[in-house]
Amino acid sequence: EAQVTQNPRYLITVTGKKLTVTCSQNMNHEYMSWYRQDPGLGLRQIYYSMNVEVTDKGDVPEGYKVSRKEKRNFPLILESPSPNQTSLYFCASSSHTDRNEQFFGPGTRLTVL
C-alpha cells in the first residue's frame, strides 16, 4: 500500500531535549516536505527537499533541521525544542512528474512543556 508514515504519532517532551520525528514514503517520490499545522494559522511549510541531499527552507524553518540521505526518508530534527514548537506536524511526498499531488502522512502531535 502506497503510504507516508510518521513516527512517533504523539510525543510529549520538555524544553531543550533534542528529538527527531521520522518520515518515510514507499512511493519512490523525489519531493518531500514538512509542515506544521496550528489553529488559526493553517498549514505552514517548514522545509522541503527536491531529492536526495537537496533541502530548502520553507516559510517557518527556524528551530528545525532536516536531512535527506536516502530517497525514502526525510527526518525532522528539533535540536532544542521550545514550547512554541508545540504543534501538529505533517510530512508529505510527491513525484517530480506530479509534484502538486502531495501525499500526506497521518501527523505527529508534539507537545513541548
Add this chain to the structure above:
Amino acid sequence: EDQVTQSPEALRLQEGESSSLNCSYTVSGLRGLFWYRQDPGKGPEFLFTLYSAGEEKEKERLKATLTKKESFLHITAPKPEDSATYLCAVQAISRDDKIIFGKGTRLHILP
C-alpha cells in the same frame, strides 16, 4: 506578499443544499492552485490541481474552478460524508517550490 485567503471559515449546510467555497490568492505568478480535503485527526488528501484561469476539474459532487484572482470549490447536493475541512494552496513562480496554504473552510453537512 503572497497570500491565500479562504472564505467562509465555516459553513453548515443541509444535505442536498449546494454551495461554493472561495479561495482568493495574491501571488506574483501562479504556478498552480490545489485543493485538499482534511478529515479530523488525519492528513490532508489531494483533490485537484488547477493551472490556468478558466480551467475546471470535477470529482463526484465537487467541481473546482479558477480565475486570475480566485478559485471556487462548488459542492453539488452534498452528503454528510462530505463534511470535512477543505484547504486551498498555491505555488507561486516567484517562490521556487514553496507552497502556501490557506486556513481552510470547515464544512458541516447536516443529514
